[in-house]
Amino acid sequence: MSTLVHDTPRTNGTGDRLQPSNVAQTWAMSKRSVLALWRQPSLVIPSLIFPLFFAALGTSSFSRATSLDGFPAVDSYLDFALAGAVVQGVLFGSTVGATALATDIENGFFDRLLTSPATRSGIIIGRMAGGMVYGGLQTIFFILVLLPFGLSVKGGVGGVLTMAVGGTILALAIGALMCAMAIKTGSSEAVQGAFPLVFIALFFSSAFFPRETMSGVYATLADINPISHLVEGFRDLTIEGFTVSAAVRAVAIPALLAVLTVTISLRTLKARLGAS
């Protein structure tokens, strides 16, 4: 080790240290989370493959279902299945950020961030940023991959971009919920173990069949499930074209969810700092 003479500590001239920029902090932590995804391709590949597999399976198995009463008018089941595939993929991918946060807690890096002047919201959102970027890219990836197989997006470029924004925000919403669990448990295994619960919410929605074809308790659950309304926003952008109503549903529903789940995450973090 060599010796280094200390420079004068960074101050504002009155002896007080300067307050770091919150935006710069969040941006730096966001870049870190994107870099982490880039360096662990094995974590993201499954969430790219499985939704496409489900879409392909559904298209080959349920092509005649499009003639059922209550099924919207579509050129093919693939057009109908896109919204479900996108949401499914984003749900899959959004757990990656929360698992990474749990790993940060396990290995102590989270404590290092907490002892720095970084804002608590910046730490959470920064950790989610990788998942958000990934959610947007996933949406575009699924559409580009399915286009040669007959997919048509009636909403055009505007519809695709709206879905990408919706996917990005949905990744934040679900990721933040999973983050709350990561903060509460400090265990990456617990986060991964909770993922099937999110998946159940997807199955009790209109992701794979229209609500009009459902009945009983299943229909009731699908009616009150926000994922149904989110998926239908995405679906309308695909099969009906770009409308304000569809765009609002595709973006506003995940945004409302994100406000709720980020708040839950921050409250969980506050409780952890008080009680851990």
Added chain:
Amino acid sequence: MSNELPIVAEGLQRHFGSGDDVVKAVDGVDLRIEQGEIFGFLGPNGAGKSTTVRMLTTLLRPTGGVGRVAGFDVVTQANDVRRNIGVALQDAAIDPLMTGTELLRLQAVLYGLPKAQHATKAGELLERVGLTAAGDRRVGTYSGGMRRRLDLALSLIHEPSVLFLDEPTTGLDPMSRISLWEEIRRLNHDGTTVMLTTQYLEEADQLAERIAIIDNGVIVRKGRPAELKAEVGSPTLFVSVDPSAADQAKGLLIEFGDLRPSPEGTLGVGLTDGPGAVSNVVRTLDEAGITVKNLELREPSLDDVFAEATGHRLEGADA
């Protein structure tokens, strides 16, 4: 930073749970650490060292008492505390997916260093801790010692006036430990106040100007190592005998001084008459037909201070 002492704790308390199930992890700790000193905080696992440090570094809210660091209250002025302290926690807290340089640059942003200084500062700190060649490697490929050194470098990015080191050398090989000690001394020489928690008595003896010993959440001794050792007084003789003769040997040893906590398989006695009594001890045991397997005479050490204060020896003590 104001002219206040860099670290002050008054009745600092952290209880978990409530009612009959309450666990008093830290129960009324008082500390006054002077500007520019290395303060050793000693205790076995679970004594309350890390909980105290977590409260003083704003990671955990106290349930009672007051903590002030760098002149700021750890609860009401937590962000001011964070801007003035460097922290290297018990486990080298490092993201294995990033390189050393990337982590230092991230840390530079978190502490608000101007962008133009990021690369220079990262390079200087890597050189300082001897990691220049490994700076662009992912931390996952580092050895335990390299991680500890990088962890220390990360805690220095903003040149903190107060540095918390929580068991910084646990698990390190002797060479890495000595290397880290040298760096801690250099930092202290440059004016940094260091609070060092450790369960290695030798570490505290080597580095700390003053120490506090914590056990079961309560500080049981506080002072300069030399003074504390002098208070213990007489040297300790550790005697190994056959286990079947241990009770008989205890009865004989007590004639030479007070029995003291000792490692398993040995008996410890504080020799009231000093080292000269060793030959008498051996003769007395021999005359009673007890075979002495091993003898070890130790001048008063911090372990003796700890044993005298708590009634048991420090787990993992290496001195």
